[in-house]
Structure formats: C-alpha cells, structure tokens
Amino acid sequence: MGHDRWAGAGGLAVMAAGALPLQKAAEDVLRRLRHAVPLAPDPLIAREDRRAEARAQAIARLAARVAASREDLWPSLGDALRAALPAGSGYIVLSRQPSGALDAVVEVAPESLGGTWHDIPMEVGGRNVGVVQVFLGGPEEDLAFCRVLADHAALAAELDRYVRRVESEAMSDGLTGLLSRRFFERFGAQEVARAKRTGQLCSVVLVDLDRFAEINDGWGRSAGDACLEAAAACLRTSMRASDVLTRYEGDRFGLVLPGTDVAGAMVLAERIRSAMDQVRVPWGTWEIRLTCSAGCAAYPHHGAGLNAVVEEATHALVAAKEAGRHCVRGAEVAAESA
Secondary structure: OOHHHHHHHHHHHHHHHHHOOHHHHHHHHHHHHHHHOOOOOOHHHOOOOOOHHHHHHHHHHHHHHHHHOHHHHHHHHHHHHHHHOOOOOEEEEEEEOOOOOEEEEEEEOOOOOOOEEEEEEEEEOOEEEEEEEEEEOOOHHHHHHHHHHHHHHHHHHHHHHHHHHHHHHHOEOOOOOOEOHHHHHHHHHHHHHHHHHHOOOEEEEEEEEOOHHHHHHHHOHHHHHHHHHHHHHHHHHHOOOOOEEEEEEOOEEEEEEEOOOHHHHHHHHHHHHHHHOOOEEEEOOEEEEOOEEEEEEEEOOOOOOHHHHHHHHHHHHHHHHHOOOOOEEEOOOOOOOO
16 A cells, blocks of 8 residues: 555654654654645656546645644545545545544445445554545546545644644643643633633732752752652642642742632732641651742733733742742732733
C-alpha cells in the first residue's frame, strides 16, 4: 500500500512516543503538521487520464480542510472520495476509537452492484487509525488512488493525536502535578470575560514561597523541588471546589477565584498562609520550614482584563514582601486599562 512513503511519519511517531521528551517534540510535531499534511499527489495518480486533476484537487482540498480545522478530518476524507471516484462507487470511513473499536463516521452506499468491496487500512508507523472501505467497479488505479488518499488522512490523524497530547501535557506541571501557567492564562481570561458578561466578580491570588532562593542555594535544588511539592499539596487542601490552582512560575502559584471579590480572596490567601506555616519538609536529619506571602486583586475593581488584574496582584505581592514577607496584601490602586 505504499507505506514506505511514510517512513518519515513512522519516525515521528517514535519520536513523539518517547524517544525525545514530549516538550521537545512539540515544536517539531506542530511544524510537521503544517508541512506534512499538504503533500504532493502520489505518482500513482499523476497519470494523464481524465481524473488525474480531480484526484490531485481532492487531496489538496483534504489537506487544506484538515489544516484549517482538525475536527473536519473524517468528513473531509469522505468529500475527497466523493469528488474523485467514478459514479456508482461507494465507501465507508471507519475511525479507530480510543477503546479500539471502529466506528463508521462517513458512509455512502454504492449506486451499482457491479463492483467489489475493498478494505484499506489506515496506518502510520505501525499504528492503525482507521479503515476505508470502498466499493469499486473501475480500474485498479481507482483502488490505488484510494490507498493514497487513505495514507494522507492517516498521517493527518496521527499527527493530530500527538498535537492533542502535546497540548494536554502543556496544561500541567510535571513536578507538582498542578495545572500550568498556560492553563491559568486561558481559564483566567475566560472567567474574566464571563464575569464581564454577567456582571460578576473574579479574583486572582499570587502566592510566593518566602526565601525560596535561599532554600535552593543552601539545601540544593532537590530540596527545593521537595518544598515545591509540599507547598502544592498544602495549597490543594486550602482550595474551594470552584477555585483553580496553578503553578504560575518558579516558586509562584497562581489562583483564579470565580465569583469572588478581593476581600474574599484575601480571606482565602490568609488561610493558605496559615496552613503553610504548618508545613515541614523532612530533608536528611533536618526539617525545612515553609512560609509564604500572597497578593490579591479582583476584576473589575483592579483591572478591566486578566493581564491588568494579574499586574495589580503582582504589585500587591511585592508589597507583602516589602512588608517583611509572611503576610497577605490586596491591591489598592485600580488599573485604568486592561
């Protein structure tokens, strides 16, 4: 079925599956997604017959639609088959589900009974992502074209799987298991937009561990990592069900509190500060004591958008540190713009 053409795709599958760290693979996967899907027509269909141009255009349309919207992959494959196959043909496109089952997503019954059903596995790097079943009564080149088209769709499906995995990994922090800054920014922007529509409030709390650089320098980075894990566990126990906790950066944690004003945010931040006082991280024959500082700000009183609210919360956090650390401060000066 011409799978030698896809040796590069198999190599990508190996790379993204673990030969390189997923974060390092992400950029390469995204880059290849842009360039690997709009592939040139296969030599098998480049013959000078009356359907060669239609087939090439079908592949180009498939690639363009998949690149524009990954959700359109299977319907786009059906459209390409419909546009390029002769009258009387039929086809069924089956996608491989996470459970391993095959589900029909596109189906067109043949208009004649003078043909034969053919199963065309869709595979990349030894992984089956679906099956195309076609009913053909024409020449062998029609079947060859369907195989080429299935190869294109299989590569797009496999790349899409890895892009989704990369996106999922990018939303979490590997050390603490918390959500990432990227999620903070996405969720926070959504919540501020929702608060703007509904006339509600939304607060941001930034929490820093006190003198964390001294822990890293004096005890080593492994001890610092252990402290971050312990701090994350402490923060989890202090949260409400509606709050979102993330590792914002370094030893800074970011919280988004939907429906909460700055006074409510400060109550939560004070509870976090008090709980952190009880944390002791065993390290050898010693214990490392943790304390924290926090800054709070709220939409719309301290900014008309997430960036402005975060900036005001940052100013409040700096004020807490300048006040001697181990305390909570709320923003006081309203931002004039987002």
